[in-house]
Amino acid sequence: MTNLEKLLSVVKKRHVYIQTHNYPDQDALASAFGLAALLKDKGIDSTICYSGQIDKLNTQKMVEIIPIPVYRGEGIPMTEEDEILLVDSQEGNINVKKLPGKIIACIDHHPKQKTESYRFADIRSDIGSCSAIIGDYFLENEIEPEEAVATALTYGIKMDTANLTRGVSETDIEIFHYLFNRVESEKLNELDGSSLRKEDLNAYKEAITNLKIYGRLGIVKIGDDYSEAILGSISDFLLTLSELDITVVYAYRVGGLKFSVRSQTPLVDAGKAIKSALRGVGDGGGHAVMAAGFIPELHGETVIADMSSLVEQRLILYVQKKLIDI
Numbered sequence: 001m002t003n004l005e006k007l008l009s010v011v012k013k014r015h016v017y018i019q020t021h022n023y024p025d026q027d028a029l030a031s032a033f034g035l036a037a038l039l040k041d042k043g044i045d046s047t048i049c050y051s052g053q054i055d056k057l058n059t060q061k062m063v064e065i066i067p068i069p070v071y072r073g074e075g076i077p078m079t080e081e082d083e084i085l086l087v088d089s090q091e092g093n094i095n096v097k098k099l100p101g102k103i104i105a106c107i108d109h110h111p112k113q114k115t116e117s118y119r120f121a122d123i124r125s126d127i128g129s130c131s132a133i134i135g136d137y138f139l140e141n142e143i144e145p146e147e148a149v150a151t152a153l154t155y156g157i158k159m160d161t162a163n164l165t166r167g168v169s170e171t172d173i174e175i176f177h178y179l180f181n182r183v184e185s186e187k188l189n190e191l192d193g194s195s196l197r198k199e200d201l202n203a204y205k206e207a208i209t210n211l212k213i214y215g216r217l218g219i220v221k222i223g224d225d226y227s228e229a230i231l232g233s234i235s236d237f238l239l240t241l242s243e244l245d246i247t248v249v250y251a252y253r254v255g256g257l258k259f260s261v262r263s264q265t266p267l268v269d270a271g272k273a274i275k276s277a278l279r280g281v282g283d284g285g286g287h288a289v290m291a292a293g294f295i296p297e298l299h300g301e302t303v304i305a306d307m308s309s310l311v312e313q314r315l316i317l318y319v320q321k322k323l324i325d326i
Helices: 003-010 026-041 057-065 130-140 147-160 170-180 185-192 200-210 228-238 270-277 301-322
Strands: 015-019 045-050 070-072 083-087 102-108 120-123 212-214 217-221 246-253 256-263 283-286 290-295
Touching: 003 102, 003 120, 003 130, 015 026, 026 045, 026 057, 026 083, 026 130, 026 147, 057 147, 057 185, 102 130, 130 147, 130 170, 147 170, 147 185, 200 217, 200 228, 217 228, 217 301, 228 246, 228 256, 228 290, 246 270, 246 301, 256 270, 256 283, 256 301, 270 283, 270 290, 270 301
Parallel strands: 015 045, 015 083, 045 070, 083 102, 102 120, 217 246
Antiparallel strands: 212 217, 246 256, 256 290, 283 290
């Protein structure tokens, strides 16, 4: 049996919900959109949902021009009897809100966590994008993806692997090649040109002004309420500095501190670094090259400042153990 056939064997309903993490990026939405197309091909309807916000400009553009039908979980008539398929996320993560339905399956490319509660799990931590896994379902089942689906999945692979340069696997490359001749080139080019708003430049200015460097580690706290997408973009931007191998960008948002971590040295695993730094106060994780974290329910300037200092010191000490020159 193929992975798609195994998934279909555990789905009992004629309609399911496909849930992403709370702040879906391009890879998450593309994966959900592709899975919805696969299920439709097999006679199963689905609704793509999330809880949180789609806050990056090119992700919003993706939803608009592909287009991708996606709904806030709080606004849909889901019941405890409904079945949920997770994509690009896993149950128990702090960035996956529990919705009323039952999570029965998980397709993801992040480090594997507990899988006992799923009827089906396809978690491939060695692959750079969840879109590549979904694309592989099309390939191995000989299902021809429509142009819109191919475009979304190709864009998801491009974005999560930084144009096939970050955490990329042979599967990412194979599926990218398989999909590329099927894309709508004009839409893909339009998406590539929609990444920043004018107001986003303020965040970059704050990051440049306030950046602190400790050996090969760069840490910066920017202003309040900047999106997760901007944190990640600035982390990537700062990593282009020749003096840095690890970057940490964070901000106060939705009642807590959100962190974005990048690493381009094999000596420091970004996911393990932020998980260690937030132990006991929040939650974090991700890949060796890119990760994120969140500390919820922080209120008051003193509390936020103290927690910021604690996490920064933990990160410095963690990296110090890995790199001699800090």
